[in-house]
Amino acid sequence: MNNIKSIVAASLVVVMGLMSCDSGNMRRTPGHIYAPDMTYSRAYDAYTTNPNFADSMTSRLPVEGTIARGHQMPDHLKEGDTNAYKTFTTSAKFSEAELKEGGRLFNIYCGICHGQNLDGQGPLFASGKFASMPANFKDAKYLHMSVGQMYAAIKYGKNMMGSYASQIDIRQRWMIIAYIKKVQSTNGGDAYTFGEAASTPAAPAADTAHGKPVAAVTGK
Numbered sequence: 001m002n003n004i005k006s007i008v009a010a011s012l013v014v015v016m017g018l019m020s021c022d023s024g025n026m027r028r029t030p031g032h033i034y035a036p037d038m039t040y041s042r043a044y045d046a047y048t049t050n051p052n053f054a055d056s057m058t059s060r061l062p063v064e065g066t067i068a069r070g071h072q073m074p075d076h077l078k079e080g081d082t083n084a085y086k087t088f089t090t091s092a093k094f095s096e097a098e099l100k101e102g103g104r105l106f107n108i109y110c111g112i113c114h115g116q117n118l119d120g121q122g123p124l125f126a127s128g129k130f131a132s133m134p135a136n137f138k139d140a141k142y143l144h145m146s147v148g149q150m151y152a153a154i155k156y157g158k159n160m161m162g163s164y165a166s167q168i169d170i171r172q173r174w175m176i177i178a179y180i181k182k183v184q185s186t187n188g189g190d191a192y193t194f195g196e197a198a199s200t201p202a203a204p205a206a207d208t209a210h211g212k213p214v215a216a217v218t219g220k
């Protein structure tokens with residue numbers, strides 16, 4: 001009996017010995033790592049579980065009641081409050097550069113349906129793949145639409161149009177509306193009111209905060 005045990009034990013040792021030698025050319029250890037704490041982060045990765053918090057989530061929500069730098073106070077426009085839509089507005093004014101940015105954002109987010117000419121003939125609608133006619137901002141029906149109602153459309157969507165609240169922040173929404181209103185003002189719409197007072201030369205402070213050189217864009 002003892003014999004069998006020792007034979008088994010001995011052969012195990014031999015097999016394990018062979019296994020440890022027989023790795024061919026394959027290296028199973030990575031060797032030395034320079035600055036291992038850079039290779040293997042000691043911080044918790046986002047989206048991993050975390051024992052330090054009761055809900056085990058590493059990604060934390062912002063502290064309640066705080067506003068991230070560069071962001072604005074939330075608006076209090078409620079969905080479906082069509083009376084508030086009529087009067088809701090902003091005191092924001094936009095430089096030429098910001099108006100141009102509004103146009104850029106419009107072409108990215110809205111042009112596909114509303115068309116880069118704002119005539120409701122964007123490529124998605126023109127292709128026939130999108131059944132519902134997007135607003136034609138040059139049509140009498142929309143020329144005098146209140147800015148609050150436009151804002152509500154961006155924030156909450158309208159029928160077949162989805163909400164853009166998660167992609168476009170508050171200031172950007174107003175920039176886009178300013179752009180629409182500017183184009184409308186030269187197509188029979190109301191006078192444009194989002195512009196800065198003529199004596200203020202394109203607010204360099206505000207524009208450098210957006211990381212855009214003013215001179216390059218205001219010339220146009």
Ligand code: HEC
Binds near residue numbers: 132
């Ligand atoms: C996927 C297509 C689509 C995109 C993208 C889209 N819209 Fe629309 N939009 C529509 C349609 C369709 C309507 C007409 C809704 C209705 O009255 O039934 C509409 C209506 C509107 C209206 C009129 C709202 C009202 O109360 O009648 C405004 C303003 C508007 N869109 C602005 C925007 C802006 C600004 C963007 C970009 C941020 C945008 N839309 C992106 C499809 C789109």
